[in-house]
Amino acid sequence: MNETAGDLLELLRSGEAQTRSDLGRITGMSRTAVVARVAALTDAGLLLLGEELASTGGRPPGSLVFNVDAGTVLAAAIGRSRTQLAAFDLAGTELGSASVDHEVGAGPDEVLPPVAAHLAELVAAHDRPVLGVGISLPGTVDPVRGVSLASPVIAGWDGVDLAPYLATATDAPLHVGNDADVLALSERLGHASSYDDLLVLKASTGLGLGIIAGGHVVSGHLGGAGEIGHVPVDAAAGRGCRCGAVGCLEAAAAGWALVARCAESGREVHHVRELTALALAGDAEAKALLRESGRLVGEVLGTAITLLNPHAVVVGGDMSAAFDVYAAGLRESIYARATALATRDLQVLPSTYGDRAGLVGCAVMALDNALAPAAIDAMLLERSGRTLPT
Amino acid sequence: MNETAGDLLELLRSGEAQTRSDLGRITGMSRTAVVARVAALTDAGLLLLGEELASTGGRPPGSLVFNVDAGTVLAAAIGRSRTQLAAFDLAGTELGSASVDHEVGAGPDEVLPPVAAHLAELVAAHDRPVLGVGISLPGTVDPVRGVSLASPVIAGWDGVDLAPYLATATDAPLHVGNDADVLALSERLGHASSYDDLLVLKASTGLGLGIIAGGHVVSGHLGGAGEIGHVPVDAAAGRGCRCGAVGCLEAAAAGWALVARCAESGREVHHVRELTALALAGDAEAKALLRESGRLVGEVLGTAITLLNPHAVVVGGDMSAAFDVYAAGLRESIYARATALATRDLQVLPSTYGDRAGLVGCAVMALDNALAPAAIDAMLLERSGRTLPT
């Protein structure tokens, strides 16, 4: 009882309710109250009156549908050498996209101005209010300050506030997340959307783990959760890692390590993507390298699975292009090492959105915030407050 | 705006507010609304009007204090050979307790009737309404059915519904949890009460891990999270575990394994508690065994810390009696294996409530549910609804 307009919108968005009667039944509110809130939502353009649904023995109900075109969210997945950009409608469908290449190791002053310019173009191309912006970074993001980071991997970005860079494109609320966390969020719209406990591996040049427990992203005390690449493993004993330590999982299994190993054996491979392409073309050495990487990562994942009992392991990142061979390696170790209970119902799935998953995840992050009941209520309040005193 | 009476009670309980004015300031509600809710709470006996506080430049405010004697919660920590029982006031202070010993491996039909009888006595001794019952079990608890379990370790308890056994003592809502999870909950009232990300190790006869991430207990998809004892480690290679597998951490580091090792070397030790007693008395072999156990557990914890970035590691269970030596072993491995970011702010602490922590955790579980805003509102609704039609 006493649900707000935002709560009702959430029931409609999630599909739990479709009609005014549904809302009344679920919330226990009187129809008068439901009608008032629904009217506020339709007035604001957030809700559309759809067609009549089939009768269930009486007058057929008119359906209420969420207006996915009532606004847009912007997404920017900043990578080490490339940034993907896109605008999404409120259901998470892509409206338009762009891409910016930059030097590996480039700082925010080089990377962000062109990103802001492209975002501004996307905003102009679709004449809708921007409700939020989601940005992912390949490093640790401070969960408290939200808009800053302290990364051991990418230099020049430490403690940078992104908001001023993007002010030219939009003044919508900005949300910053870690690349693996954002990958995990993309599964909210994907195949694992009904799973509340999830491990999402980002296997690319580096290794990252997005953890969803009880439906919430786990970011840890200092935002440092998910650093799976820097867990020590025997197979990497003695090998130096790019983080400065010795024996990290990354030193044996990350994309950069596989590429380095190819170079040692005299093969011309400069990026993991070339390696997955070779594997897909049937190259035995490439397949062996990827499977071995899966096996090593699976050893650590096996421990994580025993400790966290997720419903599924989702594999994203560049290596997931060769999902079959990579997952074979993962499964090999996982089923050998995790407990029976933890693997009983476990699934190993490829990321739903492939190489655009990070982008989708950024959109989900922005949408989660923009369409949260409290945010919707605040929007309606501002609308009514603004129109009356005019 | 529009906080319910339950929300206000929570603000008062947490200490965020102490007076009606505080409540108005924090919630933004008018004083009229605050006064009405406060009156409902005082009428229900949940709130008491305390003494006047010091003036801050004007009329001194009357303080509102949560009536911790408005009810009681019951707690039962069921162990392998012993069950601890107690009644608590609404602040988590113990009012009375009891203890029941039973055979190792006893089933619910032997264990639960005497537990129910003692709980009934505790209820009778303190004439207060019972708002909830918290029970912990040394095994996996199904998070969906809540009142059942499927444990590989304790036989005869699989899928047992506890409610009928306790119906003679009380009909208050029953909450069942895993022993390690409940240990973790006890820290809500303890030294780590302000920490939202926590790993709580239960090191006793068996090994368990309670995980709190973002303030929520992580129980996993099938309630199987925290099975740290059955992570494979090299040091246990070849050793059979009581779970049937080979190479589990428990086989090298759990209490039962340490006791077995003492027996092999001809020492008369039958329980971990004897081992910690020896260690506290200065026995070198006992200290070495405990420290080595800590070191091994710390290796797995190191991985967990890198993946979850907790604020603290809390050590409970029988082995925490020798916290200093055990923690030394833990720290040794943790700081060698976890990433710099994850250990930067990390603390290793002993469980606040020692051997009564499980009991306190059960109380916290019951209190969390009984005093949740929604539960308080339902209570007030029932009260007013019941008195009017009479």
Next chain:
DNA sequence: ACCACTTAGGACTTTTTGAGACCTAACTAC
């Protein structure tokens, strides 16, 4: 084909709720 029954939902009335104005109480600071 007709009629009783069911469900949806609009319009109006009554009750409840809470915000705001106004007042008194009880202190501090000068």
Next chain:
DNA sequence: GTAGTTAGGTCTCAAAAAGTCCTAAGTGGT
């Protein structure tokens, strides 16, 4: 002492929501 400040009770009025009554538009039985 008096002005200023904070707490908090009381009254009024407007808004919100529950309840009632009505019409609309279907289903199913005879």
